[in-house]
Amino acid sequence: MKYLQQSFSVKFEYKVYFSSGLFNLNNPLLNDFLSTDGNLKKIFFVVDQGVGIEILDSIRAYFDVHKAAVLIDEILVVPGGEQVKNDTQYFDTILEAVNKHQIDRHSYIAAVGGGSVLDLVGYAAAVSHRGIRHIRIPSTVLSQNDSGIGVKNGINYFGKKNFLGTFAPPVAVFNDDLFLKTLGERDWRSGISEAVKVALIKDPDFFDWIEENAHLLAARDMEAMNYLIIRCAELHMQHIAGKDPFETGSSRPLDFGHWSAHKLEQLTDFEVLHGEAVAMGMALDTVYSNLSGLLSDEECSRILNLLQQLGFELTHPMMETESSKSRILKGLEEFREHLGGELTIMLLEKIGSGIEVHEMDSEALKRAGIILKERQ
Amino acid sequence: MKYLQQSFSVKFEYKVYFSSGLFNLNNPLLNDFLSTDGNLKKIFFVVDQGVGIEILDSIRAYFDVHKAAVLIDEILVVPGGEQVKNDTQYFDTILEAVNKHQIDRHSYIAAVGGGSVLDLVGYAAAVSHRGIRHIRIPSTVLSQNDSGIGVKNGINYFGKKNFLGTFAPPVAVFNDDLFLKTLGERDWRSGISEAVKVALIKDPDFFDWIEENAHLLAARDMEAMNYLIIRCAELHMQHIAGKDPFETGSSRPLDFGHWSAHKLEQLTDFEVLHGEAVAMGMALDTVYSNLSGLLSDEECSRILNLLQQLGFELTHPMMETESSKSRILKGLEEFREHLGGELTIMLLEKIGSGIEVHEMDSEALKRAGIILKERQ
Numbered sequence: 001m002k003y004l005q006q007s008f009s010v011k012f013e014y015k016v017y018f019s020s021g022l023f024n025l026n027n028p029l030l031n032d033f034l035s036t037d038g039n040l041k042k043i044f045f046v047v048d049q050g051v052g053i054e055i056l057d058s059i060r061a062y063f064d065v066h067k068a069a070v071l072i073d074e075i076l077v078v079p080g081g082e083q084v085k086n087d088t089q090y091f092d093t094i095l096e097a098v099n100k101h102q103i104d105r106h107s108y109i110a111a112v113g114g115g116s117v118l119d120l121v122g123y124a125a126a127v128s129h130r131g132i133r134h135i136r137i138p139s140t141v142l143s144q145n146d147s148g149i150g151v152k153n154g155i156n157y158f159g160k161k162n163f164l165g166t167f168a169p170p171v172a173v174f175n176d177d178l179f180l181k182t183l184g185e186r187d188w189r190s191g192i193s194e195a196v197k198v199a200l201i202k203d204p205d206f207f208d209w210i211e212e213n214a215h216l217l218a219a220r221d222m223e224a225m226n227y228l229i230i231r232c233a234e235l236h237m238q239h240i241a242g243k244d245p246f247e248t249g250s251s252r253p254l255d256f257g258h259w260s261a262h263k264l265e266q267l268t269d270f271e272v273l274h275g276e277a278v279a280m281g282m283a284l285d286t287v288y289s290n291l292s293g294l295l296s297d298e299e300c301s302r303i304l305n306l307l308q309q310l311g312f313e314l315t316h317p318m319m320e321t322e323s324s325k326s327r328i329l330k331g332l333e334e335f336r337e338h339l340g341g342e343l344t345i346m347l348l349e350k351i352g353s354g355i356e357v358h359e360m361d362s363e364a365l366k367r368a369g370i371i372l373k374e375r376q
Numbered sequence: 377m378k379y380l381q382q383s384f385s386v387k388f389e390y391k392v393y394f395s396s397g398l399f400n401l402n403n404p405l406l407n408d409f410l411s412t413d414g415n416l417k418k419i420f421f422v423v424d425q426g427v428g429i430e431i432l433d434s435i436r437a438y439f440d441v442h443k444a445a446v447l448i449d450e451i452l453v454v455p456g457g458e459q460v461k462n463d464t465q466y467f468d469t470i471l472e473a474v475n476k477h478q479i480d481r482h483s484y485i486a487a488v489g490g491g492s493v494l495d496l497v498g499y500a501a502a503v504s505h506r507g508i509r510h511i512r513i514p515s516t517v518l519s520q521n522d523s524g525i526g527v528k529n530g531i532n533y534f535g536k537k538n539f540l541g542t543f544a545p546p547v548a549v550f551n552d553d554l555f556l557k558t559l560g561e562r563d564w565r566s567g568i569s570e571a572v573k574v575a576l577i578k579d580p581d582f583f584d585w586i587e588e589n590a591h592l593l594a595a596r597d598m599e600a601m602n603y604l605i606i607r608c609a610e611l612h613m614q615h616i617a618g619k620d621p622f623e624t625g626s627s628r629p630l631d632f633g634h635w636s637a638h639k640l641e642q643l644t645d646f647e648v649l650h651g652e653a654v655a656m657g658m659a660l661d662t663v664y665s666n667l668s669g670l671l672s673d674e675e676c677s678r679i680l681n682l683l684q685q686l687g688f689e690l691t692h693p694m695m696e697t698e699s700s701k702s703r704i705l706k707g708l709e710e711f712r713e714h715l716g717g718e719l720t721i722m723l724l725e726k727i728g729s730g731i732e733v734h735e736m737d738s739e740a741l742k743r744a745g746i747i748l749k750e751r752q
Contacts, residue, residue, distance in 0.1 A: 001405065002394040004610055006525075006545070008617035009385040018378040029377065039717055099534045104713060105623075127503060129714075130530065130541045131622070149382075154506065158475045165506045166542060169382070234380055241384035246507070247481075337480060338505075341415055 012169040012245070016149050016233055018226070022137065022176040023058040031066035033172055034108070041107050043069040043135075044097060046121045048113020050080035051139050051179065055112065069108060072101045080114050082270040085155045085162075094124035103132060108171070110135040114187075115147035115274070119165070122153030126168035133171045139179035141191020141225065142275050145232035149173050150240055161262065167246040175233070177226055188225075189311050190275025192217060195232035196306065197282060201256050202235055204352025211302070214309045256346040256354055257282030260319065263331025267318045279312035280319055280372075287368040288360065289347040299351050304375065314372045321362075321369030332360060388545040388621070392525050392609055394602070398513065398552040399434040407442035409548055410484070417483050419445040419511075420473060422497045424489020426456035427515050427555065431488065445484060448477045456490050458646040461531045461538075470500035479508055484547070486511040490563075491523035491650070495541070498529030502544035509547045515555035517567020517601065518651050521608035525549050526616055537638060543622040551609070553602055564601075565687050566651025568593060571608035572682065573658060577632050578611055580728025587678070590685045632722040632730055633658030636695065639707025643694045655688035656695055656748075663744040664736065665723040675727050680751065690748045697738075697745030708736060 019029050034043065045059055056075050063071035076097060084090050094109075103109065109132050111121035118136050125134040138148030154165025180188070192210075199207035209231075210217070216224040261281035264272055272280075283304060290300035307314060319328050336343040342358060349355045395405050410419065421435055432451050439447035452473060460466050470485075479485065485508050487497035494512050501510040514524030530541025556564070568586075575583035585607075586593070592600040637657035640648055648656075659680060666676035683690060695704050712719040718734060725731045 002606075003391040004525075004606070004613055005389070005391055006613050006617060007387070007389045008621050009387045010622055011383070011385045013381070013383045015379040015381055041717075095533065095540075099536070099539070102713060104715075104717070106715075106717065123503075127540050127542055129539065130528065130543055149380075152506065157471065160475070163475070163505065164471075164503050166503055167506055230378075230380070237380055237382050241382060245384050246386055337478060339480075339482075341417075341480075341482065 012151070014169055014172050016173040016175060016237065018175050018177070018230060020177050022174050022178075023055065023062045025062060025065050028066070030062070030174060031068045034066075034068035037106075039106070041069050042072055042101065042103055043108040043110055044072040044074075044076075044101060044103050046076045046078060046094060046109065046111045046113075046117065048080040048084075048111075048117040048139060049077050050114060051112055052182065053077060059112075072097075072103070074101070078113075078117060078120070081116050082156070082265075083116075084120050085116050086159075088155065088157070090120055091124055091155055094121060095128060098124070098128045098132065103128070105129045105132055108133045108135050110137060112137040112139060113143075114138070114140040115143040118143055118148045119153050119162070120155055122168060122170065123155050123165055126153055126166045131168060134168070136170045136173045138173065138175060140183060140187050141180060141229065142187075142194060143191075144175045144180075145191060145229040146194040146236055149175075149233050149237060151245055161266065175229065177222060177229075180222070180225060185311075186273055186276070188220060189218075190273040192228065192310055193275040193279040193282065193307075193312065194236075195228050196303075196310075197256050197278060198232055198235045198239075200282070200286075200303065200348060200351060201346060201354030202239070202352065203231075204350075206231055206235070207306075207351050211306055214306060218309065218311055256348070257285050259335040259345060260284055260328050260331050263328050263334065264316060264318055267327055268316070272316060272318075276312065279307050279310075280315055283307055283312075283314040283372055284319065284321075284365075284368055285345070285347055287371050288364055289349070291364045291368055292347065292361070294347055294349045294355065296350070299348075302351065303348075313376065315369070315376050319369065320373070321365045326369075329362070329365065388527070390545055390548050392549040392551060392613065394551050394553070394606060396553050398550050398554075399431065399438045401438060401441050404442070406438070406550060407444045410442075410444035413482075415482070417445050418448055418477065418479055419484040419486055420448045420450075420452075420477060420479050422452045422454060422470060422485065422487045422489075422493065424456040424460075424487075424493040424515060425453050426490060427488055428558065429453060435488075448473075448479070450477070454489075454493060454496070457492050458532070458641075459492075460496050461492050462535075464531065464533070466496055467500055467531055470497065471504060474500070474504045474508065479504070481505045481508055484509045484511050486513060488513040488515060489519075490514070490516040491519040494519055494524045495529050495538070496531055498544060498546065499531055499541055502529055502542045507544060510544070512546045512549045514549065514551060516559060516563050517556060517605065518563075518570060519567075520551045520556075521567060521605040522570040522612055525551075525609050525613060527621055537642065551605065553598060553605075556598070556601060562649055562652070564596060565594075566649040568604065568686055569651040569655040569658065569683075569688065570612075571604050572679075572686075573632050573654060574608055574611045574615075576658070576662075576679065576724060576727060577722060577730030578615070578728065579607075580726075582607055582611070583682075583727050587682055590682060594685065594687055632724070633661050635711040635721060636660055636704050636707050639704050639710065640692060640694055643703055644692070648692060652688065655683050655686075656691055659683055659688075659690040659748055660695065660697075660741075660744055661721070661723055663747050664740055665725070667740045667744055668723065668737070670723055670725045670731065672726070675724075678727065679724075690752050691745070695745065696749070697741045702745075705738070705741065 154162030157163035530538035
C-alpha cells in the first residue's frame with residue numbers, strides 16, 4: 001500500500017485581558033494590542049444592542065484618539081440573545097460588510113456583546129476569507145468566564161443549535177468589568193452557574209470559595225465577581241488547552257449538567273437563560289449522582305443549597321422526568337446522537353471530581369426529578 | 377496589565393493513499409481505512425457528475441460487500457467545475473443531507489471529483505457540526521497532485537473566489553489513477569502545470585525529470601503521470617507542513633504564476649482552466665524574472681520550451697499587459713488586497729529556486745506580455 005503521510009501541528013495562542021473601561025480614552029490596552037502588528041490595519045465592530053448603543057460613541061471617540069487601527073465607520077448593531085443565531089440575515093449582513101469594506105485576513109473583526117453575538121461574529125469571521133482576525137469583547141458574566149474565551153463559534157440552522165460553526169481561536173479577548181454593572185439580575189446570576197460547574201468537576205477549593213462568597217455574589221459585589229470570573233476563565237482555558245482543544249474525540253467532560261440544559265433552553269424557546277438551565281441541569285445530575293451511590297448525601301445537599309443561595313431555581317415544569325411523555329428525556333437521546341452514537345455523561349463522585357458514565361437509568365432519573373420538584 | 381495566556385497546539389495527520397480501482401470489490405483499502413475506528417459509522421457521498429454516474433453503482437456495490445461503514449443510500453451528484461462553487465444551492469443541498477441523514481461529527485462525508493467539488497464538499501463538511509470527518513477522492517490530475525491533498529476548502533460568494541472557506545485537513549485522501557484515464561485532453565494537461573510550478577520554485581531535479589519525460593506526459597503515459605503526481609503531491613504536502621499550514625502570515629510562496637492566473641480564470645469566466653491559466657501566469661512571471669535580471673536567458677528559454685512541449689499556450693488575449701486598459705494588471709492590485717496590503721510575489725532566480733519580491737515594474741510587465749504574444 002503506497003501512501004504519503006501528512007503530519008503537522010498548528011500552534012494557537014491568545015491572551016484574555018482583564019480591564020475596566022476598555023474604551024476610556026486613557027486606557028491604552030486595546031490600542032497597544034493593535035500596534036503589535038507593524039502594519040496599519042482596519043477594524044470592524046459588531047455590537048450587541050443589549051450593551052447599549054452609547055458604546056458606539058465611545059468606540060468612535062477611542063479610535064479618534066488611538067490610531068493603531070483604522071476604525072471602519074459603519075458599526076453594525078445586532079440584537080442580543082439566541083435570535084441573532086437563528087436568523088441567517090445577521091450572518092449575511094456581516095459578510096456583506098466584509099465585502100463592502102474590503103476587510104481582509106489581516107484586518108480585525110471585533111465583537112462586543114453576550115455569548116450569542118460572539119458566536120455569530122466568530123463564525124462569520126472564521127469563514128470569511130478563510131479566517132479574519134477576530135477580537136472578542138464579552139459583555140456578560142457567562143461570556144467573560146466561559147463561552148467568550150474559548151475556541152468555538154456557531155449559528156443555528158434547521159432549528160438546531162450550532163448546526164453550523166467551527167473551532168477558531170480569537171486573536172485576543174478583552175474582559176471589561178464595566179459591562180457587568182449594567183447587567184440585569186438574571187444575566188448577572190446566570191453566568192455564575194458555569195463557575196459552579198467547573199468548580200464541581202475540577203476544583204474543590206474553588207467550590208469552597210464560591211460557597212463562602214455566595215452572599216457577596218448574590219449581592220452583586222464586584223470584587224467577588226471579578227475573582228469568580230478570572231478563576232473560572234482560567235480553569236476553562238486550562239481544560240481547552242489540556243486535551244483535544246478541537247474536540248475530535250467524543251467525550252465532553254466539561255459539560256456537567258448540560259445535556260438537559262440544552263434541551264430545556266430549546267423547549268422554553270430560550271426563555272430560560274443558559275446559566276439558569278445549567279443550574280437546573282446540574283441539580284438534576286447532582287441528585288442523580290447521589291441516587292446512583294456516587295455522591296454523598298452531605299455533598300449533594302451542599303450543592304443544592306449553594307444553587308439556591310445564589311438565587312437559582314432547581315427545576316422547571318419542562319424538566320419533569322416522571323411521565324412517559326417527558327420531553328426533557330428526549331434530550332438524552334439527542335445528546336447521544338450529537339456525540340456520535342456513544343453517550344458520555346459527566347456525573348459527580350465528590351465535589352471537585354467528575355466521573356464519566358455511558359448510560360443513565362431512567363428510574364433514577366425519574367426519582368431525581370421528583371425530589372427536585374418537592375424541594376423547589 | 378492582568379491577563380491569562382492561552383497556548384496550545386493541535387496536531388493534524390492524514391494519509392494520501394495511491395491506488396488503482398478504489399471501488400473494485402477486491403480492493404480493501406477504503407474499507408480498511410473505515411474499520412480503524414471501532415464504531416460503525418455512516419458515510420455520505422457527493423459525486424462530481426464529470427466522473428460519470430456509473431460510479432454510483434460501483435460505490436453501492438462496494439458497500440454491499442464491505443461493511444466497515446454504512447453507506448447512506450442517497451448519493452448526491454453535483455456538476456463539476458467552478459459553477460458548483462458559485463451557486464450556493466449546492467452548499468445548501470449538502471447541509472440538508474447532513475440534517476436529513478443525521479450525519480454527525482463521527483460520520484464521514486466523502487467527495488469524489490475535481491478540485492471544485494472537493495472545495496465545496498470540504499467546506500460544507502468543515503462547518504457542519506463544527507466539522508464532520510471528510511474523505512477526499514480526487515478525480516483529476518490537478519486535484520490529485522495539488523488542490524485535493526491540501527488543507528483548504530471554499531466556495532465563491534459575491535462573485536469572489538473562495539470568499540467563504542476554512543483551513544480543515546481531510547481525514548484521508550485516496551488518489552485513484554483509473555479516473556485519469558477518462559480525462560479529456562485539456563484536463564489531463566492542465567494538472568501538469570502545478571507540478572511544473574513546484575519544480576520551478578523547489579526542486580531542480582524534478583524539473584529535469586519533467587523535461588526528460590515531457591513527451592511521455594504529453595502522450596498520456598500512465599507511469600510517467602503517476603510519478604509526476606506522487607512527487608508533486610509530496611512537495612506540496614511538505615510545503616504545507618513546513619511552515620504556517622493555515623497561512624496566518626502573508627507570504628504565499630507556492631503561488632508562483634498565480635496572481636495573473638486567478639484573474640485570467642475570472643476574466644474568461646473559467647473558460648480557461650486553472651492549470652492552463654497557471655501555465656500562462658508562469659510564462660509571464662518567468663519572462664518578467666528574466667527581464668528583471670533574476671533569471672538567465674537560457675533557463676527562461678528552457679521553461680517556455682517545456683510549457684510548449686507539454687502543449688500549453690503561453691498567453692491569451694485577456695493576458696495583455698501593454699494597454700492602459702489592461703484588465704490582467706488589475707489582478708495585481710486585487711492580489712495585494714487579498715494578501716492584506718503588502719504585495720508578495722514569487723519570482724525565479726533560477727530553476728528550482730524562487731525569490732519573493734514586493735513590487736512589480738509595470739514597464740517590464742508590459743514588455744513581458746509583448747514578448748509572449750510574439751512567441752505564441
